[in-house]
Amino acid sequence: MRALVAGVESYEAGSAWDLDGPVRDALGYVHWLRELGVPDQDMTLLLSPLARNRTLADTAGLPHRPADRDTVHRVLARELADERSDWLLVAWSGHGLIDADRNRRLLFADAVQRDLRCLDVEAALALYRSDGAPGHPRQLWLLDACQTYADTAATAGALRPDPLPRAIPRQRADQHVLFACGPGETTRNGMRSGVFSAEALRLLRDHPDWRTSPRPLAEALRGRFGNTTSLWFEGDGEAHRTVGHRSTVVPAPRRATPRRRLELADKRRLHDALAAVEVMRRPESRGQIIGLLPEAMAGSVPRQAQTRLEILGLIDTCVTFSDGLTPLWEAVSLVDPGTPAAEALLGVLRDYPEWFTDPGPDGG
Structure with missing residues (x-):
């Protein structure tokens, strides 16, 4: 005790x-x-x-x-x-x-x-x-x-x-x-x-x-x-x-036991798709996205001044939870809905079913 x-x-x-x-x-x-x-x-x-x-x-x-x-x-x-x-x-x-x-x-x-x-x-x-x-x-x-x-x-x-x-x-x-x-x-x-x-x-x-x-x-x-x-x-x-x-x-999401490891190429692909979304480029709006995540996730994202490092930290945090990319998509699509970059991000996320539940053809 x-x-x-x-x-x-x-x-x-x-x-x-x-x-x-x-x-x-x-x-x-x-x-x-x-x-x-x-x-x-x-x-x-x-x-x-x-x-x-x-x-x-x-x-x-x-x-x-x-x-x-x-x-x-x-x-x-x-x-x-x-x-x-x-x-x-x-x-x-x-x-x-x-x-x-x-x-x-x-x-x-x-x-x-x-x-x-x-x-x-x-x-x-x-x-x-x-x-x-x-x-x-x-x-x-x-x-x-x-x-x-x-x-x-x-x-x-x-x-x-x-x-x-x-x-x-x-x-x-x-x-x-x-x-x-x-x-x-x-x-x-x-x-x-x-x-x-x-x-x-x-x-x-x-x-x-x-x-x-x-x-x-x-x-x-x-x-x-x-x-x-x-x-x-x-x-x-x-x-x-x-x-x-x-x-x-x-x-509250639980830590995943993924069927495969997220490789560097996967992280680069996810990073590039996220970084192309306008709201992920600015510290203030990026902070809003992180704040919309479940508290256990949001509280674990390492905040960084450099955009690339913070997005990579966000990815690393999300994939420690089962279905952890799903709340990330829900937050992004709420703040920046329907843009070409958001639609492209959805297409990338669909390739990671270990951590993402597809919302369907309409994207949500």
């Missing part, structure tokens, strides 16, 4: 951002983990406490570091990524938001209004579903943070998510993620300790087996909080996202 627990109360932005409660939330998880028998050396504690809570943090009996950008990056991209466990817990309590592209962000302690340093939640989850962090086959992420939409005028140019490494998605990743609230909503903690964290801990204490099979935990939390709790499961080949009582199931 391994755990990363973070509580962020104090921000460089000043007292207007203060939260009184995340340190208590974090220490609650520490106490519970100790009850389970997890040794202190298997827990990483990141705390940025208010002045009045520093004694509480310092007397917890567990060393802690600040939850700033450099420390969080080191922990996620190097320390935890290189370790192994049969079960990983990541618990975070602090400020959060959603940017203009609907990406979830968790603010670091060294964030200020003109430099909103933050964790890209989707990128972190993608990293821990990939070969970049292969040692944690079962994971539970509990994120007690608001998901209010950022003011695009106020945050323009200031929202700076920390770039995390990208790697090839694993064939199986039992990753279970619970957010304290749904998109556009605030948590119920106000300025005091988060009731989401407290309720999650109560349920986990009452039902210890829920930590490794957390679907009942999700149902119980939705029953407690109703529409204020959102859920995202990545595991068993399906991504389940729910908000309140509404649920959708989105197929």
